[in-house]
Amino acid sequence: MSLIAISDLHLGPDDDDLKAAFVELLDFVTPEVDSLVINGDLFSFWFGYPDVIPYRYLTVLAKMLELSDRGVNFRYFHGNHDFAMGPFFETYLPAAIYSDFALIDYQGTNVHFEHGDLINYEDTGYKLLRKVVRSKPINWLFKAVPPHIGLGIANCCAHISRKYVIGKNTSFYYCCLESAYRRMRDGADLVVYGHGHRTIFREMVICRKKKLLVMIPGIKRSEIYFLRLSGENSGLFAFDPEIRQERVVHSFDLNSLGKAVEG
Ligand SMILES: [Mn+2]
Numbered sequence: 001m002s003l004i005a006i007s008d009l010h011l012g013p014d015d016d017d018l019k020a021a022f023v024e025l026l027d028f029v030t031p032e033v034d035s036l037v038i039n040g041d042l043f044s045f046w047f048g049y050p051d052v053i054p055y056r057y058l059t060v061l062a063k064m065l066e067l068s069d070r071g072v073n074f075r076y077f078h079g080n081h082d083f084a085m086g087p088f089f090e091t092y093l094p095a096a097i098y099s100d101f102a103l104i105d106y107q108g109t110n111v112h113f114e115h116g117d118l119i120n121y122e123d124t125g126y127k128l129l130r131k132v133v134r135s136k137p138i139n140w141l142f143k144a145v146p147p148h149i150g151l152g153i154a155n156c157c158a159h160i161s162r163k164y165v166i167g168k169n170t171s172f173y174y175c176c177l178e179s180a181y182r183r184m185r186d187g188a189d190l191v192v193y194g195h196g197h198r199t200i201f202r203e204m205v206i207c208r209k210k211k212l213l214v215m216i217p218g219i220k221r222s223e224i225y226f227l228r229l230s231g232e233n234s235g236l237f238a239f240d241p242e243i244r245q246e247r248v249v250h251s252f253d254l255n256s257l258g259k260a261v262e263g
Pocket residue numbers: 008040041079080081115117165194195196
């Protein structure tokens with residue numbers, strides 16, 4: 001059995017090819033997966049209205065429900081595009097929801113999952129904005145506006161915000177390293193980030209123990225990147241939905257993480 005983690009697909013309501021590709025990926029991993037982690041920004045924007053499901057995401061939601069019915073355990077880490085998950089994810093699917101981060105024990109390895117929008121400590125403006133958009137008054141305001149208007153405006157803003165995140169922060173890589181170092185020093189063996197839309201795979205030795213930092217980039221050249229944690233076949237993989245095949249981007253030995261390094 002294995003844990004599969006994905007991040008930053010930014011599925012928009014009109015991205016039919018991408019939604020179909022994600023459904024293909026879920027179908028592809030169904031025989032092996034027992035735990036699915038969404039490390040934020042699965043959607044270009046999501047707001048969990050009490051009694052409304054956006055119908056253009058039905059194929060994706062139905063596939064997730066199918067996996068849940070088979071006993072797959074879901075974890076959803078808030079991204080900066082999807083943080084008001086609402087009843088579908090919280091109680092109906094259901095997924096364990098994490099607003100910041102969590103340290104999870106998977107087969108004896110301590111894995112720190114976090115979307116990554118908070119790791120740039122220089123970006124104080126964003127931290128303030130994050131607090132405001134997640135506040136109760138904004139949540140209330142959103143519920144008061146009809147869904148087709150609210151979602152229309154939010155999807156438009158999400159597009160602009162994504163360009164802003166990708167274009168900025170040349171120091172982002174170093175923030176990742178520093179932030180991961182702190183998590184590893186506090187006990188994480190593997191740190192998993194998203195958000196940066198780039199691949200980072202960096203083995204580190206902290207306190208004489210082998211550790212690993214992985215950033216899942218989302219999508220590159222029509223391939224969906226995913227992390228697999230499994231006794232025999234752990235690594236960062238790229239899935240091509242056209243040919244329904246995966247390829248190894250980086251592999252590692254899950255059992256070696258957190259173990260003492262010789263010499
Ligand atoms: Mn993000």
